[in-house]
Amino acid sequence: MTRLILSVIPSLALAQALPSRRWTEIENHLRHTPETLYVLNFWSTWCRPCIAELPHLQAAYHKLKSTLPVQFWLISLDLPPDGAYKAAQLLRQKHISLPAFWLSENDPNTWIPRLNPEWDGAIPYTHLGLTPIGHPHAFSSPQEVEDFVKRGYDAMGNPFRQPPADWRQGGR
Amino acid sequence: MMRWVTLFVSLLLTGVKVGDKAPTFSLKNIDGKLVSLSDYAKEKGVIVIFTCNHCPYAKLYEDRIIALHKEFASKGFPVVAINPNAPEIVPEDSYENMQKRAKEKGYPFPYLFDETQEVAKAYGATKTPHVFLLKKEGDDFRVAYIGAIDDSPNDAKKVQKRYLAEAIQALLDGKAVPIPETKAIGCSVKYRK
Numbered sequence: 301m302t303r304l305i306l307s308v309i310p311s312l313a314l315a316q317a318l319p320s321r322r323w324t325e326i327e328n329h330l331r332h333t334p335e336t337l338y339v340l341n342f343w344s345t346w347c348r349p350c351i352a353e354l355p356h357l358q359a360a361y362h363k364l365k366s367t368l369p370v371q372f373w374l375i376s377l378d379l380p381p382d383g384a385y386k387a388a389q390l391l392r393q394k395h396i397s398l399p400a401f402w403l404s405e406n407d408p409n410t411w412i413p414r415l416n417p418e419w420d421g422a423i424p425y426t427h428l429g430l431t432p433i434g435h436p437h438a439f440s441s442p443q444e445v446e447d448f449v450k451r452g453y454d455a456m457g458n459p460f461r462q463p464p465a466d467w468r469q470g471g472r
Numbered sequence: 473m474m475r476w477v478t479l480f481v482s483l484l485l486t487g488v489k490v491g492d493k494a495p496t497f498s499l500k501n502i503d504g505k506l507v508s509l510s511d512y513a514k515e516k517g518v519i520v521i522f523t524c525n526h527c528p529y530a531k532l533y534e535d536r537i538i539a540l541h542k543e544f545a546s547k548g549f550p551v552v553a554i555n556p557n558a559p560e561i562v563p564e565d566s567y568e569n570m571q572k573r574a575k576e577k578g579y580p581f582p583y584l585f586d587e588t589q590e591v592a593k594a595y596g597a598t599k600t601p602h603v604f605l606l607k608k609e610g611d612d613f614r615v616a617y618i619g620a621i622d623d624s625p626n627d628a629k630k631v632q633k634r635y636l637a638e639a640i641q642a643l644l645d646g647k648a649v650p651i652p653e654t655k656a657i658g659c660s661v662k663y664r665k
Contacts, residue, residue: 346527346528346529346659347659347660348562349660377657379528379532379625379626380626380627406623406624406625406626406627406630407623407624407633408620408655408656408657409620409623409635409654409655412655413655419655420598420599420619420655420656421599421620421655421656421657421658422598422599422658422659422660422661423599423657423658423659423660424660436598438660
């Protein structure tokens, strides 16, 4: 217990924690803002390829935001008790200013199948809003991120529309 | 749109599916000896777990994997742990460090090094830990369950659903595995490019 408190305190001193969100809160937000294409990036401070791609995501956002109604969200899967602090600290150190949340969920089987039944939980993983479009690998350049978002945007229709409510049915 | 979905599926579905014949393997254990799937021909099945030293999720499960082996090895389902990571990408997952970690934790099961990453590719391991429960059927092993160990990676005390243990129990009872596939968060397998 003492060890736990000691490990949390230095993080507290250095950074604010990321705001915590349940999966249903994220999903509801996406459902109510169908005019924005959300790029959801699932990452964690213990995932090296995730950290490596953060600057690519940020650079791509700054290039895309003037032409597409796009928003990037970094969703940290860091572990409690101090994951939300560690994640905030790392983003500050790396000068990543994209909006970020800490996902307050324990069993991935409660929320991953709702986002994409094909994703098996390996990160990094990037997903376009409530569409069926996901990228199950790390991005190695801002251009790759841009291409992924643009192709997804075009595939979903312009202006961006939410897929029909039943898109997950029919074996997808 | 369908093209995207198809692309996604094809990226993830390399490897085995539940019901498939399990790929064989013969890999170097931490004691220097080779361990093969065929060594387990007399068991009812094998719990193959791709795991490693460095990943925080793998660390959270070390004690639970030891407990699983102690619970199920005597019932015919021993654990075989396999490290699929390339040590030039993650030095903490080198063969020497595997030996060290296995000794520290007193692993009662083999901890194999998938040096060429061929076995991980054949199974389609994408992360650590990643479980493939194999069931002996005739002369073959077949995949009976793929996914997570339980529903609470963060906290062993809060486990409510023991997905893997429930799958093994179903096989022991001669029943169908209730949930043959689950999702698990984990560190991506560090494949060489």
